[in-house]
Amino acid sequence: MNSRITSEIFEATAEPDPEAGLFLNVATNGLAVLDRLGLRERIVDKGHRSPHLIMWSSTGKRLGTVPNGPARDPERGSVVVRRGILHHVLRDAVREAGIPVTFGARLDRIEQADAAVRAFFADGRTADGDLLVGADGVGSPTRRHIDADAPSPAYSGLVGLGGVARVPGLAPTPEAQHMVFGRRSFFGYLVRHDGEVYWFANVTHPAADRDALRAVTAEEWLAVLRELHADDPYPVPEILRHAAGELGGYPIDDLVHVPHWSRGRVVAVGDAVHATSPSAGQGASLALEDAITLARCLRDAPDHATAFAEYQRLRQPRVEAVVGYARAINRQKRVTRSRLGIAIRDAMLPMFLRKAADDTRNDWLYNHEIAWQGSPVGGRR
Numbered sequence: 001m002n003s004r005i006t007s008e009i010f011e012a013t014a015e016p017d018p019e020a021g022l023f024l025n026v027a028t029n030g031l032a033v034l035d036r037l038g039l040r041e042r043i044v045d046k047g048h049r050s051p052h053l054i055m056w057s058s059t060g061k062r063l064g065t066v067p068n069g070p071a072r073d074p075e076r077g078s079v080v081v082r083r084g085i086l087h088h089v090l091r092d093a094v095r096e097a098g099i100p101v102t103f104g105a106r107l108d109r110i111e112q113a114d115a116a117v118r119a120f121f122a123d124g125r126t127a128d129g130d131l132l133v134g135a136d137g138v139g140s141p142t143r144r145h146i147d148a149d150a151p152s153p154a155y156s157g158l159v160g161l162g163g164v165a166r167v168p169g170l171a172p173t174p175e176a177q178h179m180v181f182g183r184r185s186f187f188g189y190l191v192r193h194d195g196e197v198y199w200f201a202n203v204t205h206p207a208a209d210r211d212a213l214r215a216v217t218a219e220e221w222l223a224v225l226r227e228l229h230a231d232d233p234y235p236v237p238e239i240l241r242h243a244a245g246e247l248g249g250y251p252i253d254d255l256v257h258v259p260h261w262s263r264g265r266v267v268a269v270g271d272a273v274h275a276t277s278p279s280a281g282q283g284a285s286l287a288l289e290d291a292i293t294l295a296r297c298l299r300d301a302p303d304h305a306t307a308f309a310e311y312q313r314l315r316q317p318r319v320e321a322v323v324g325y326a327r328a329i330n331r332q333k334r335v336t337r338s339r340l341g342i343a344i345r346d347a348m349l350p351m352f353l354r355k356a357a358d359d360t361r362n363d364w365l366y367n368h369e370i371a372w373q374g375s376p377v378g379g380r381r
């Protein structure tokens with residue numbers, strides 16, 4: 001359709017916050033998209049290479065190692081990086097490409113006609129264009145514009161918390177993250193070469209009352225976490241002893257099937273149409289895949305309607321499979337209160353994980369390359 005598309009970005013937050021959102025896993029497939037954009041090394045250099053997930057039981061028994069990337073290919077493994085760094089790298093690239101970014105512009109509503117679309121922002125500003133791409137996250141107003149009956153996100157039963165800490169004497173964990181099926185809550189951590197610890201917990205929680213969760217202070221959460229993890233193996237209680245600062249406290253939601261990803265001149269990408277819980281470490285990578293796929297469809301299709309339909313056709317089966325995969329992991333993370341349940345889990349997991357390091361069944365998550373030149377868009381599922 002067009003080899004040169006000019007664009008402009010509008011973002012609701014008032015200004016970039018380097019501390020917001022802690023850290024995240026950029027998976028092999030997301031790194032492949034960043035590589036295509038010439039940005040991979042900027043992320044890898046500042047991240048923690050993390051091709052192995054080492055799993056532990058609540059009694060401190062090593063259950064097995066799961067590849068965080070294609071099996072037997074640690075060089076291509078995923079990387080954990082501060083979200084602020086990923087944002088910074090993307091913002092720099094946007095600036096280098098001459099794309100204007102306006103902060104403090106909260107999309108309120110959208111109107112479209114045959115030949116154009118207009119965005120209305122909360123402060124009264126408007127912006128006009130040929131097309132509008134909503135990359136506005138799991139609470140997306142764009143999704144509602146596309147389809148007023150679009151499904152809402154579903155709560156997973158888990159609340160995500162995490163932080164950055166320094167723990168005297170705790171050795172770095174090169175090439176790995178550690179995951180602990182704690183007695184009363186799931187815990188993950190890694191230690192960077194400079195001693196900085198990135199940690200998170202997934203707490204089983206019955207309700208997703210956002211306002212109530214927001215009202216819980218970091219100190220209160222910390223007290224809860226210290227109690228929940230008090231009997232878990234070293235270094236979990238020690239990390240929590242040294243934890244401080246903001247901890248998040250997000251209800252973990254997902255969104256499996258959104259029937260309509262576009263309407264007229266408006267299309268949505270990323271969590272707006274397929275939010276995946278963090279358990280697969282894939283949400284940001286899927287959003288990157290969407291972006292490059294949509295760009296290619298717009299470049300190659302004769303008109304935007306064809307491009308949008310092709311984009312959804314190419315993306316939907318894959319993203320729904322990933323969201324489903326993450327849901328299955330959540331079921332293992334949710335903590336049963338029964339001792340028998342814990343005993344069964346601890347007995348079964350080593351059997352599942354014994355050969356996980358060489359298990360190629362999850363390679364489809366990571367070996368998804370999106371051709372930019374030549375062959376049709378899309379790779380293996």
Ligand SMILES: Cc1cc2nc3c(=O)[nH]c(=O)nc-3n(C[C@H](O)[C@H](O)[C@H](O)COP(=O)(O)OP(=O)(O)OC[C@H]3O[C@@H](n4cnc5c(N)ncnc54)[C@H](O)[C@@H]3O)c2cc1C
Nearest residue numbers: 012024025106107136137160270271278281282283284287
């Ligand atoms: C606790 C937690 C941990 C996670 N860990 C990982 C991980 O390790 N790896 C991973 O890949 N994914 C992880 N995820 C998921 C990941 O964050 C998302 O999948 C990913 O950020 C989706 O990108 P997006 O661009 O679609 O949406 P978002 O990153 O949510 O970005 C949406 C943007 O739109 C803006 N916005 C929202 N509404 C408006 C509006 N009305 N007007 C203008 N702008 C608006 C927001 O301010 C935001 O900047 C995690 C999520 C959570 C909650």
